[in-house]
Amino acid sequence: MRPLDVDSLNPALKNVEYAVRGELAIKAEALREELKNPDNRLPFDKVISSNIGNPQQKGLDQPPITFTRQVAALMEWPELAKLAPNVFPEDVVQRAHELxxxxxxxxxxxxxxxxxxxxxxxxxxxxxxxxxxxxxxxxxxxxxxxxxxxxxxxxxxxxxxxxxxxxxxxxxxxxxxxxxxxxxxxxxxxxxxxxxxxxxxxxxxxxxxxxxxxxxxxxxxxxxxxxxxxxxxxxxxxxxxxxxxxxxxxxxxxxxxxxxxxxxxxxxxxxxxxxxxxxxxxxxxxxxxxxxxxxxxxxxxxxxxxxxxxxxxxxxxxxxxxxxxxxxxxxxxxxxxxxxxxRPPKPGQASYGLWLKETSAIHEALASRTHTMSERLNNLPGVSCVDSPGALYLFPQIKLSKAAQDAAKSAGKAPDAFYALGLLDETGICVVPGSGFGQKEGEWHYRLTCLCPGVDEYVGKLEKFHRDWVEKYGEA
Ligand SMILES: Cc1ncc(COP(=O)(O)O)c(C=O)c1O
Structure with missing residues (x-):
């Protein structure tokens, strides 16, 4: 029996790359494990997943919409409507019956x-x-x-x-x-x-x-x-x-x-x-x-x-x-x-008020984080960032000096991956290098999500890392 090896499989699969869950994300998981060891020597106390638009991920603060979860709960276990008669609003019970x-x-x-x-x-x-x-x-x-x-x-x-x-x-x-x-x-x-x-x-x-x-x-x-x-x-x-x-x-x-x-x-x-x-x-x-x-x-x-x-x-x-x-x-x-x-709740229905409050809070948090983060990133030397009007991300451009590019080369990494790995090692913040999305030749970016709570502390870490980096490798 020949062992099953990668070369004997569909060759197209070897070319598949998915940076959002790539090297940085894998390393972030390893660091998260390491943090569980009380004797770890890491310079941070949590890993912040800014690499993927996964709003309800552990460590982020976006709650599920109550209406969605209540309907889902009654669909999972219809008995619940009888066992907890005062828990579910009338429109949720009706929706679940209909479904x-x-x-x-x-x-x-x-x-x-x-x-x-x-x-x-x-x-x-x-x-x-x-x-x-x-x-x-x-x-x-x-x-x-x-x-x-x-x-x-x-x-x-x-x-x-x-x-x-x-x-x-x-x-x-x-x-x-x-x-x-x-x-x-x-x-x-x-x-x-x-x-x-x-x-x-x-x-x-x-x-x-x-x-x-x-x-x-x-x-x-x-x-x-x-x-x-x-x-x-x-x-x-x-x-x-x-x-x-x-x-x-x-x-x-x-x-x-x-x-x-x-x-x-x-x-x-x-x-x-x-x-x-x-x-x-x-x-x-x-x-x-x-x-x-x-x-x-x-x-x-x-x-x-x-x-x-x-x-x-x-x-x-x-x-x-x-x-x-x-x-x-x-x-x-x-x-x-x-x-x-x-089919979200409509005005006049029992769930509407809460639904509106929850969804408005999410919209507001995302909009204000996106704006604050881009503003502060734009104030950093060699960083320019479009203030995104939509989606969940920012994609700042970082100018990297020759010394930084040489250091990346010696480490066998693309310059933006080298920057992102440094950021992860020093702050616990996991972002995705621009090379994972494609970018103009000779330009470097990274993508971060606007989903992380505690913007002040979070951006503060990004700023400190970047300023230290510029001090170490010089301005581009
Ligand atoms: C542009 C875009 N399309 C599609 C998807 C896939 O999303 P899902 O398969 O979770 O619906 C994503 C996920 O991040 C995305 O960013």
Missing amino acids: QAEIGSIGAYSHSQGVPFIRKNVAKFIEERDGYPSNPNHIFLTAGASVGVSLLINMLINSPKAGILIPIPQYPLYTASLAQHSGVPLPYLLDESSEWSTSIQSVEDAVKKAQDDGITPRALVIINPGNPTGALLDASTQEALVKLCEKHSLVLLADEVYQNNLHKPETHTFTSFKKVVSQLKSPIPLVSFHSISKGVSGECGRRGGYFECDNFSEEVIALIYKMVSVGLCPPVSGQIGVDSLV
Whole structure:
């Protein structure tokens, strides 16, 4: 018997990289373990996970929305409504009864595409958001947005010469899925000098380069609001992008999981691509992704999300259905989470007051942290940081001196990874180096989340580390 070794496995898997849970995150876990030893000599007393948008993670302070959890609790164990008759508000009990009548036990497989009743509720949510019809039969509930993205990429990559246009910097799910399915990433650069906006010319340049290289671009990925940049697209850019997809016969993959994370709603509003495509009566095939992991729901571990297909033929929808049915169904608890996301309590209902208070507090905390952190980072020598209007992150640029770059080289690390490892070693703060998302050659960044409590102490540590670094290696 030959031992099972990596070289005998699917070679595509070797190329998969996912920095958000990469070297830094692995080291952070090891340090967390080390801290449990009372004799540890670490210069900090806690590890701060600023590497991943996981709002309810231990150590962070975002609480779950009570309404979502109460509905979930009654779905898990319907007896609870009788055993604790005064605990659950009337609208929660009603919601759970309604869902139980549609779903039955959450321990049973559901329809592979997702519970039809919940899909109808998703369609109503989209219609109310955008003012255009949505077809529940073209909506697929998923175990988080990631599963949908990976499935669509798998379906679209029809040859090793097929590529997908992805923003740089990007959320590494895209490069990881492309590597897994042997597709070619076709990077287009976002413009940091204008709040990480998307330039049509840079997408056109990427299409042209692909064609020159003999690669067929199949789809354009847009992450709006952006990860890691937090950028929000304006309507005219969205329209131009839709037209660009028409011109080059591209499928538009619109990752809109942060649509409810808006920190400057007076000036920066979200418009879905579904609305833009509908307004323009564009024939482009559009897939829009949403998730319960982000927004104010933050239910990352529950694994729930959906994607909606527009301008897809029934034949293609049937093929997607065939593929999702191989996995039987998305987690029913995640589907119930999606139902709560798209049907929050309304004014006049018993849960509304608390829901409003909880969601407003989360929005306010995120907006104020994002702003304070970017302001303070911008005051550091050699650091510039766009004050993100959306999502959960900042992506500051750090100028690194020749001495710092040489030290990184001797350590066998990319300069930004070297910086991030130093930050982790000295402060316990875990961020992700920009190289994990892609960045312009010769530039260095890191991504940190805006989810950590105690901003003063937290940013204070970042500032001290950076100033010490500049003292050690000099200004760039
Ligand atoms: C842009 C973007 N898309 C998709 C996802 C996947 O989220 P989930 O699979 O938890 O829904 C994430 C997670 O961080 C993300 O940032």
